[in-house]
Amino acid sequence: MNDDTQNEGDKPRSATIVDVAKRANVAIGTVSRYLNGFPIRRANREQIEEAIQALRFRRNATAVAMKTDVTHVVGLLAPSFDEFHGAMLEHLSRALRRDGRALLIYCHGGDTRLMEDGMDYFSTQRIDALVMSGEDHLFDRVDQLIDAGVPLVLYDNDIAGLKADRVFVNNREASMHAVRHLLDIGHRRVGLVSGDLEDSAAHGRYLGYCDALEERGIAVDPRYVESGHWTILGGNDATRRLMSLPQPPTAVFSANYVMALGALRCFKDARVRMPEDVSLISFDDAALFGLYEPGITVVAQPINGVAQSIADVLERRLRSERSMPFSSTNLRCEVILRGSTRPV
Amino acid sequence: MNDDTQNEGDKPRSATIVDVAKRANVAIGTVSRYLNGFPIRRANREQIEEAIQALRFRRNATAVAMKTDVTHVVGLLAPSFDEFHGAMLEHLSRALRRDGRALLIYCHGGDTRLMEDGMDYFSTQRIDALVMSGEDHLFDRVDQLIDAGVPLVLYDNDIAGLKADRVFVNNREASMHAVRHLLDIGHRRVGLVSGDLEDSAAHGRYLGYCDALEERGIAVDPRYVESGHWTILGGNDATRRLMSLPQPPTAVFSANYVMALGALRCFKDARVRMPEDVSLISFDDAALFGLYEPGITVVAQPINGVAQSIADVLERRLRSERSMPFSSTNLRCEVILRGSTRPV
DNA sequence: TTGTATGCGTTATCAC
DNA sequence: GTGATAACGCATACAA
Numbered sequence: 182m183n184d185d186t187q188n189e190g191d192k193p194r195s196a197t198i199v200d201v202a203k204r205a206n207v208a209i210g211t212v213s214r215y216l217n218g219f220p221i222r223r224a225n226r227e228q229i230e231e232a233i234q235a236l237r238f239r240r241n242a243t244a245v246a247m248k249t250d251v252t253h254v255v256g257l258l259a260p261s262f263d264e265f266h267g268a269m270l271e272h273l274s275r276a277l278r279r280d281g282r283a284l285l286i287y288c289h290g291g292d293t294r295l296m297e298d299g300m301d302y303f304s305t306q307r308i309d310a311l312v313m314s315g316e317d318h319l320f321d322r323v324d325q326l327i328d329a330g331v332p333l334v335l336y337d338n339d340i341a342g343l344k345a346d347r348v349f350v351n352n353r354e355a356s357m358h359a360v361r362h363l364l365d366i367g368h369r370r371v372g373l374v375s376g377d378l379e380d381s382a383a384h385g386r387y388l389g390y391c392d393a394l395e396e397r398g399i400a401v402d403p404r405y406v407e408s409g410h411w412t413i414l415g416g417n418d419a420t421r422r423l424m425s426l427p428q429p430p431t432a433v434f435s436a437n438y439v440m441a442l443g444a445l446r447c448f449k450d451a452r453v454r455m456p457e458d459v460s461l462i463s464f465d466d467a468a469l470f471g472l473y474e475p476g477i478t479v480v481a482q483p484i485n486g487v488a489q490s491i492a493d494v495l496e497r498r499l500r501s502e503r504s505m506p507f508s509s510t511n512l513r514c515e516v517i518l519r520g521s522t523r524p525v
Numbered sequence: 526m527n528d529d530t531q532n533e534g535d536k537p538r539s540a541t542i543v544d545v546a547k548r549a550n551v552a553i554g555t556v557s558r559y560l561n562g563f564p565i566r567r568a569n570r571e572q573i574e575e576a577i578q579a580l581r582f583r584r585n586a587t588a589v590a591m592k593t594d595v596t597h598v599v600g601l602l603a604p605s606f607d608e609f610h611g612a613m614l615e616h617l618s619r620a621l622r623r624d625g626r627a628l629l630i631y632c633h634g635g636d637t638r639l640m641e642d643g644m645d646y647f648s649t650q651r652i653d654a655l656v657m658s659g660e661d662h663l664f665d666r667v668d669q670l671i672d673a674g675v676p677l678v679l680y681d682n683d684i685a686g687l688k689a690d691r692v693f694v695n696n697r698e699a700s701m702h703a704v705r706h707l708l709d710i711g712h713r714r715v716g717l718v719s720g721d722l723e724d725s726a727a728h729g730r731y732l733g734y735c736d737a738l739e740e741r742g743i744a745v746d747p748r749y750v751e752s753g754h755w756t757i758l759g760g761n762d763a764t765r766r767l768m769s770l771p772q773p774p775t776a777v778f779s780a781n782y783v784m785a786l787g788a789l790r791c792f793k794d795a796r797v798r799m800p801e802d803v804s805l806i807s808f809d810d811a812a813l814f815g816l817y818e819p820g821i822t823v824v825a826q827p828i829n830g831v832a833q834s835i836a837d838v839l840e841r842r843l844r845s846e847r848s849m850p851f852s853s854t855n856l857r858c859e860v861i862l863r864g865s866t867r868p869v
Numbered sequence: 870t871t872g873t874a875t876g877c878g879t880t881a882t883c884a885c
Numbered sequence: 886g887t888g889a890t891a892a893c894g895c896a897t898a899c900a901a
Contacts, residue, residue: 193674197878208888213880222886237669239649243596244878246587247893254629262618264812267611274606274632278639283646285598285629288618295622302627306586325581330537413812445816468608468757469813472789541894552872557896566870588894591877 196236204232216240246307255495256303257286258296258313263439264467265484266314269336272488273312280496282309291411297322304329310495315340317379332498334491339381346498347509348490352382355480355514356389356434357396359462362478362516363432364397366524368460372423372430374409374416374440383411386436386464405430409440416440420447424459431459431525438465441477456523466517475520483512540580548576560584590651599839600647601630602640602657607783608811609828610658613680616832617656624840626653635755641666648673654839659684661723676842678835683725690842691853692834696726699824699858700733700778701740703806706822706860707776708741710868712804716767716774718753718760718784727755730780730808749774753784760784764791768803775803775869782809785821800867810861819864830856 198216202209205228215221215229232238246252255277259266274284285308289295300322303311311326314337323343327333333345363371373390376383391401407423409416416435420443423430435441441463448455455461456475463470466481490510498505542560546553549572559565559573576582590596599621603610618628629652633639644666647655655670658681667687671677677689707715717734720727735745751767753760760779764787767774779785785807792799799805800819807814810825834854842849 193672195673199878209879210881210889211887214886217880220886225887237673239673241591241878242650243587243590244893245880247585247591247878247895248880250893252587262606262611262615264608264611267606267608267614270611270614270630271606271632271634274630275634278631278642278646283629283631283650285627286614286618287622287627288615290615290619298622302622305583306627328537329539329581329583442812442816445813449816449818467813468786469789469811469817472786472793473813473816474793474818542896543894553895554873554897555871558871561896564870569871585894588877589896591879591894592896594877 195241196238197241198238200236201229201232201238204236205229250307252307252309253282254285254306254308255282256306256308256311256313257284258299258303258311259286259288260291260314260316262288265438265465265482268484269488272485273491276489276492277495280492282495284312293318300326303331309499310334312336312491312495314338315381330503332495332503334495336487336491337382341381344507346494346507348487348494348512349382349510350482350487350512350514352385352514353389353392355516356386356436356464357392358389358516359464359478359480360390360393360434361396362518363434363460363462363522364393364399366460366522368430368432368525369399370405370428370430370432372420372433373406374419374423374433374435374444375406376411376436376440377408380411383408383436390434409435409443411437411439413439413443413446416443417447418443420444421451424448424451424453429459432522433459433461435461435463438463438467438470438479441465441467445473456521460522462522464514471519473521477521478519479517480514481517482514486512539585540582541585542582544580545573545576545582548580549573594651596651596653597626598629598650598652599626600650600652600655600657601628602643602647602655603630603632604635604658606632609782609809609826612828613832616829617835620833620836621839624836626839628656637662644670647675653843654678656680656835656839658682659725674847676839676847678839680831680835681726685725688851690838690851692831692838692856693726693854694826694831694856694858696729696858697733697736699860700730700780700808701736702733702860703808703822703824704734704737704778705740706862707778707804707806707866708737708743710804710866712774712776712869713743714749714772714774714776716764716777717750718763718767718777718779718788719750720755720780720784721752724755727752727780734778753779753787755781755783757783757787757790760787761791762787764788765795768795768797773803776866777803777805779805779807782807782811782814782823785809789817800865804866806866808858815863817865821865822863823861824858825861826858827856 198212202212207225287299289299304326310332312334315335327344335345336348375387378384394401407419409419435444453459462478464480466479470477494508542556546556551569631643633643648670654676656678659679671688679689680692719731722728738745751763753763779788797803806822808824810823814821838852
């Protein structure tokens with residue numbers, strides 16, 4: 182009866198609860214109950230534990246998922262894993278892990294086809310929930326997924342009208358503070374390197390920019406608003422257009438850190454000195470922004486807070502009532518003053 | 526018989542192949558064969574396709590995994606998702622997706638307990654393979670996973686003695702080139718901010734450093750080698766120790782970009798000018814390194830190449846013989862000269 | 870080709 | 886508490 186010989190090279194069959202039950206001389210149901218923390222007669226418990234050890238038994242998560250329809254896996258759909266989304270992922274991964282969940286990731290790189298493929302993938306993969314940075318034209322697909330019973334948490338960028346939990350930052354207020362700071366130190370011509378304005382995040386940051394200007398009685402001049410489409414190249418182009426205006430801005434506000442990289446590149450190429458010739462403030466803090474000479478003033482997002490909030494709302498929705506009302510969390514960003522902004 | 530009413534708020538039961546078969550008036554086996562691309566009578570195919578559309582049927586990946594013992598999910602165990610590992614993750618995610626696989630991630634942050642928990646998690650989760658940046662004291666756990674039939678791919682850092690595929694970069698040669706460059710421009714006292722020397726990556730980079738010095742007849746002085754333990758704070762400390770030597774180095778080589786951040790911070794705090802007072806060269810290229818004033822000379826890893834190689838070797842091993850001999854890939858890094866290194 | 874039946878490893882529902 | 890046994894959704898061997 183010695184069955185220890187595994188097929189060399191091939192995938193060995195690992196022990197199941199049936200094997201454990203046999204070896205422990207108990208019923209399979211008893212083993213299951215042990216595994217799920219239900220009360221067990223002491224003698225049986227010891228037998229079972231011995232068997233589990235000896236057989237190196239590990240519960241097959243796939244089978245559990247199939248029975249219970251719960252995978253403990255959460256999907257994450259993100260455009261990239263740059264410093265911002267990477268940090269986000271890292272914190273979220275850790276926070277979810279504390280609740281016994283893990284992240285299945287899909288990275289679409291802004292490519293529409295890939296996004297759709299990603300949604301497709303997630304709808305067959307039976308995830309417990311989906312976390313994503315919203316993309317407007319995915320509305321229908323996401324909506325279907327929700328209909329199929331998969332809870333959704335939106336972060337970073339909204340998709341209006343979806344039955345979902347939301348965790349965002351106060352884009353509008355934070356941007357207003359940022360621009361207000363520039364106005365406070367005397368700037369009057371402030372350029373905005375914006376994200377795609379259809380994106381709620383870009384829109385919010387744009388509105389905050391407007392708020393600050395209007396508050397000081399400065400009319401919003403559309404020529405000073407250029408979209409950098411969230412990318413480094415786009416940010417570079419946008420900044421260049423801004424700086425070649427007849428009256429170039431004396432300060433630039435970039436709606437994310439990637440585009441700020443493009444702006445820095447532009448300043449460098451055009452030999453525009455910062456902060457002597459132009460001030461810069463950017464959304465998102467990056468590791469090097471504090472080290473860069475001069476340090477770059479930023480609006481720092483509470484990335485860990487966002488991650489934890491996502492994990493929290495997920496835990497509540499998944500653990501308790503799935504029908505609880507949808508929540509909308511709004512976290513505060515912090516303006517960190519550094520050397521890149523100075524009075525005109 | 527109208528069963529379209531879903532339990533409001535609760536998880537709706539989604540259509541199975543049984544439902545599809547019923548509606549299409551074919552046997553369940555036929556549907557399965559259709560799904561798996563086997564030949565099907567035309568009339569049946571049309572019926573089935575209609576049913577799938579109407580029922581919004583999506584194949585249940587969990588059930589498939591249970592039957593076939595293949596999940597199409599690959600585990601990734603990484604210390605963090607900073608710029609390096611984030612980029613790695615992004616490329617790997619995309620490369621794997623092309624072969625129909627996705628990544629289940631676990632981030633341990635260098636915490637031993639979390640690493641072990643991660644291994645635990647992956648051994649119940651029935652992943653098709655595990656990709657990881659090696660951690661020496663995980664040898665036993667990883668070995669068990671391999672015994673359980675899970676192929677392993679090591680990248681970034683090795684664990685010696687494991688039956689695994691390996692995808693690394695030429696740490697030793699690349700480091701030699703980097704240090705050689707410093708010597709070429711006249712430096713004689715070159716400091717090394719090293720990673721933990723037990724790590725193969727750190728060791729390789731250290732050896733390359735030694736190679737270059739010895740090649741020029743310069744003895745390796747242990748006082749010029751300080752470990753920064755891969756972290757920003759560690760790198761900062763290490764650099765500080767280096768710079769407070771009676772004869773401080775005129776050039777510093779940092780074994781990764783995170784510690785280079787610490788070095789930069791040190792220079793900044795100590796008002797050591799770069800490159801006037803000290804030259805710096807770092808392993809890994811970071812987005813801001815090219816923009817930083819002066820640009821930072823780096824040894825750039827072919828991150829995309831690493832990711833693609835991992836995907837390739839995985840595809841081969843998973844698709845064809847699981848028993849194929851283990852491969853070891855070694856990719857070339859590229860030294861990118863920028864302003865942070867200059868002749869003494 | 871197609872239909873039928875069995876099993877993958879668990880959980881859950883019964884009687885006992 | 887425990888032991889049988891029926892699912893879960895799918896793939897597959899086998900007979901038709």
